[in-house]
Amino acid sequence: MPKKASVLGVVAGLAVIAPLLAACTGDRAPAGDRPVVLTTFTVLADIAENVAGDHLEVRSITKAGAEIHGYEPTPGDIAKASEADLILDNGLNLELWFSQFVESVDVPHVVVSEGVDVLDISEDAYAGTPNPHAWMSPASAQLYVDNMVEAFSDLEPEHADDFRANGDAYKAQLQDIQDELVGELAALPENERALVTCEGAFSYLARDAGLTEAYIWPVNAEQQATPQQIAATIEFVRDNDVPAVFCESTVSDRPMQQVVEATGATFGGTLYVDSLSEEGGPVPTYLDLLRHDVDTIVAALTGGDR
Template sequence: MWTRYRFEWGSAVVAAVVAVGVLTGCSTDKSSDDDKPTVVTTFTVLADIASVVAGDRLRVESITKPGAEIHGYEPTPGDIRRSAKADLIVDNGLNLESWFGQFVQSLDVKHVVISDGVTPIDIASDAYAGKPNPHAWMSPLNVEIYVDNLVRAFTELDPDGKSAFEGNAVAYKEQLRAVHDELVKALRGIPEKQRALVTCEGAFSYLTRDAGLSERYIWPVNAEQQATPKQVSATIDYVRANQVPAVFCESTVSNKPMKQVASATGARFGGTLYVDSLSEANGPVPTYLDLIRHDTRTIVSGLTGR
């Protein structure tokens, strides 16, 4: 289960790690008033999923903040300092966090890849063709696998919490399955040809597979956020040919290219979908369940016109 990283890093990052050690007095001890093991995740979605499984037995933190774009994130010395104190680091894997391998190289911290066991779907186009689509959490069924991986990892970290982690997981997976079932049921009345999800980023391959939708996107991964005229034109052609009733875009990128598709085809702009980040606590998607429910209802409303 565990992986440890202890390799040489680039001089600039090594200097940052050394500076972190000086700033923290070369100590990784937690404050005496909080002896809970600390779990650090790469982004907010994973932090929320982990928090549900952990309950009140572990302290869970996210490296990135709400609203951050995860693909091209650049870690700070503060991120390194917090992660060096962690008892466990959790990342998504599937090449999502391009910065993560270098980030953890010099940290002697236990590490788990939360997507282990997910059957990858390869990206079908552009420079990323043939590489696994990293957005496995966009299917609630895959998140059940994430949850099982967390139960195992957390039990190794805190054996006395095993029954609590397992109980939290059972209740959570019931909610995940309910969201999946809600989407599948709501889509049944849409003509098969129009049962398509057209988005800015190709982040929904797992969701569309599990929900019985076709998928189309302008670009495959948000690391390249500028739509080319060829990409926009191909998306317009697809929407017209299939009479797709609505198109969508994600919260962390500009929706202008998709608004152009909507204008050229007469399709509705169905709304904003959330993928790579949760919102602040007072925002529309403060938890993963809020995110997937929001996206499910936005997709259904856009495609059905209700």
């Protein structure tokens, strides 16, 4: 969810560059011999690369480490869009900054979260709207893969069998991570089956693992970590004897450190959600991201070393 001020700025900027987008797409030039698939962020790009194999060139608008919610498109993004043969986005209101961008480009567009069992945000200004972080569920991510297989097969029918085989192999790896998550946490007592994070970005993963989710703020917003939000999180951790709490890589963990100081809970570590790291970093691929988060959560909640 973007900040309100950012949304207004993006809309104004897109009103200026929309005619340029339309002009660019009319003269689209291929990048090499492979069709170009453009995704909105690095997680989707990595999944798409695994499904596409060598048949498609996959690009991401945002770079590794970027905050996806409040991203503001740049003139350089126009060139990327003008070269694309297919655009993939997450949907579920994640990329509100991208909606008018897509509408201004004459390129096929697929929302890869289509078919996911959507969870709604339950608090604050965004209550009742979809929680966009469905890719954080290894089970839901398998639907992302299916949607990509279908979209890529429509784009390049001659490689449909390869896309399907790649997708099946990738879904098997996702299922392994899902089974590991559920199995490793199965023995936790009820009061310790809680996932407390800075942002409510883990609703889908918590549902998969049978964990109660708690967080300081539901989505990234202009004002984060109010005293009331921190106090409510402290109360939850105390009441449930939660052994460890976490925070995401793209936000400051200072509010959660206040919870740690007030409750004696352990800071369990940094979790990754919206972006992969650079090559050589802790989560250069989506599977690495899931494994890192699952290992971090399991080790902190069970007190084990992984």
